Amino acid sequence: MTANATRVLVLNSGSSSVKYQLLDMRSGARLATGLVERIGEETSRLVHNPSAAGGERREAEGAIPDHEAALKAVAAELAADGLGLGSPELAAIGHRVVHGGLKFSAPTVIDEAVLKEIERLVPVAPLHNPANITGIRTAQALRPDLPQVAVFDTAFHTTMPEYAARYAIDVATADAHRIRRYGFHGTSHAYVSRRTAQLLGKAPQDVNVIVLHLGNGASASAVQGGRCVDTSMGLTPLEGLVMGTRSGDIDPAVTFHLKRVAGMSTDEIDELLNKKSGLLGLCGDNDMREIRRRIDAGGEDGARAALAFDIYIHRLKKYIGAYTAVLGRVDAVAFTAGVGENAAPVRAAAIAGLEGLGMSVDASLNAVRSDEARLISPEYARVAVAVVPTDEELEIAQQTYALVNA
Numbered sequence: 001m002t003a004n005a006t007r008v009l010v011l012n013s014g015s016s017s018v019k020y021q022l023l024d025m026r027s028g029a030r031l032a033t034g035l036v037e038r039i040g041e042e043t044s045r046l047v048h049n050p051s052a053a054g055g056e057r058r059e060a061e062g063a064i065p066d067h068e069a070a071l072k073a074v075a076a077e078l079a080a081d082g083l084g085l086g087s088p089e090l091a092a093i094g095h096r097v098v099h100g101g102l103k104f105s106a107p108t109v110i111d112e113a114v115l116k117e118i119e120r121l122v123p124v125a126p127l128h129n130p131a132n133i134t135g136i137r138t139a140q141a142l143r144p145d146l147p148q149v150a151v152f153d154t155a156f157h158t159t160m161p162e163y164a165a166r167y168a169i170d171v172a173t174a175d176a177h178r179i180r181r182y183g184f185h186g187t188s189h190a191y192v193s194r195r196t197a198q199l200l201g202k203a204p205q206d207v208n209v210i211v212l213h214l215g216n217g218a219s220a221s222a223v224q225g226g227r228c229v230d231t232s233m234g235l236t237p238l239e240g241l242v243m244g245t246r247s248g249d250i251d252p253a254v255t256f257h258l259k260r261v262a263g264m265s266t267d268e269i270d271e272l273l274n275k276k277s278g279l280l281g282l283c284g285d286n287d288m289r290e291i292r293r294r295i296d297a298g299g300e301d302g303a304r305a306a307l308a309f310d311i312y313i314h315r316l317k318k319y320i321g322a323y324t325a326v327l328g329r330v331d332a333v334a335f336t337a338g339v340g341e342n343a344a345p346v347r348a349a350a351i352a353g354l355e356g357l358g359m360s361v362d363a364s365l366n367a368v369r370s371d372e373a374r375l376i377s378p379e380y381a382r383v384a385v386a387v388v389p390t391d392e393e394l395e396i397a398q399q400t401y402a403l404v405n406a
């Protein structure tokens with residue numbers, strides 16, 4: 001790596017999307033940001049924004065069949081602005097990797113052994129790890145000389161105490177198959193809990209925060225003095241909150257029933273719970289904007305959307321209550337990710353009725369639209385309620401750059 005290599009490209013490959021950012025770590029500039037969504041459909045869309053590097057924002061629609069094609073399209077867009085992967089200014093590529101099991105509690109330079117371990121974990125992150133592997137392999141082929149770094153969603157949760165991480169099942173069976181709670185979205189929970197402490201003017205070690213990461217995937221975590229002590233996702237990103245298309249918590253016997261009585265196969269049940277459940281399964285929509293629109297329109301259709309919304313909120317409230325008990329003292333509740341940052345009605349409904357826990361939301365502060373971290377609780381409130389935009393890409397870039405310069 002040369003002294004001029006101060007840039008990091010971050011790839012956040014999801015099940016059907018790739019988000020990316022090119023950052024200059026010396027100046028802090030985000031030279032390019034972008035997104036490929038609906039990969040595998042006819043209507044894939046690429047949005048590329050190199051405005052910080054003086055380029056023009058571009059949007060293209062058309063079929064992008066898989067993640068490899070998506071990454072090649074991203075590489076071509078970057079190259080068109082003189083920001084291509086061939087640039088000598090590039091120091092490293094940082095990859096979000098969703099499942100790192102117990103092996104990886106820190107960012108890791110990727111070699112064949114690391115890739116093999118990420119591959120071994122595919123059965124416990126079937127929507128995510130395959131996309132992450134494709135991202136890594138494609139980037140390696142384009143720049144074999146460059147360090148590629150994996151930043152794991154599970155890393156932040158490795159501090160969970162054993163009594164929070166273990167399921168109450170036979171220990172020998174659990175250990176033989178490494179069945180335990182790993183937790184996900186850790187990069188976001190780490191960033192948001194630290195940023196919340198900063199917003200309160202305190203050091204992370206002095207603050208207890210409940211972080212609610214509400215995107216398409218959603219998870220809650222209890223962060224005590226900067227360390228994660230509990231989180232809602234488990235062996236896989238299926239447990240916990242109601243999500244866009246995932247059920248979150250259910251009685252595990254539902255799966256036996258679906259198999260024995262409904263005659264479904266294991267793969268069909270997997271698909272049902274991961275892709276056809278959650279808000280989508282409940283009302284036919286997984287986008288909170290559309291759900292709010294239907295509720296506002298009223299009628300029978302609105303009532304169906306309202307029930308889905310209420311189920312989503314009820315689960316969220318239960319986790320806020322549970323993590324209040326786990327933490328003992330809560331200094332802040334922080335809402336983040338697509339729904340948490342944008343959906344004021346979700347924040348209002350989740351906190352409504354929690355005055356007994358010292359939590360409330362000021363309606364006019366909650367209605368403000370902003371990209372900044374901000375408080376939405378009234379001044380007198382015992383617990384701060386905050387909206388804190390997450391920045392997984394910045395966090396991944398910083399961890400990647402620190403590792404390759406260590």
Ligand SMILES: Nc1ncnc2c1ncn2[C@@H]1O[C@H](COP(=O)(O)OP(=O)(O)O)[C@@H](O)[C@H]1O
Pocket residue numbers: 014214215216217244286287288289337338339342343
């Ligand atoms: N303005 C908005 N109002 C309400 N919900 C929104 C808004 N913008 C985005 N969302 C929600 O955020 C979700 C995407 O969140 P995001 O954190 O980007 O998810 P992911 O990273 O899992 O793809 C959308 O599916 C939608 O439900």
Ligand SMILES: CC(=O)OP(=O)(O)O
Pocket residue numbers: 014015098128153184185215216217218237
């Ligand atoms: C782990 C996980 O659920 O990630 P995402 O929200 O990106 O689907």
Ligand SMILES: [Mg+2]
Pocket residue numbers: 215216337
């Ligand atoms: Mg996300």
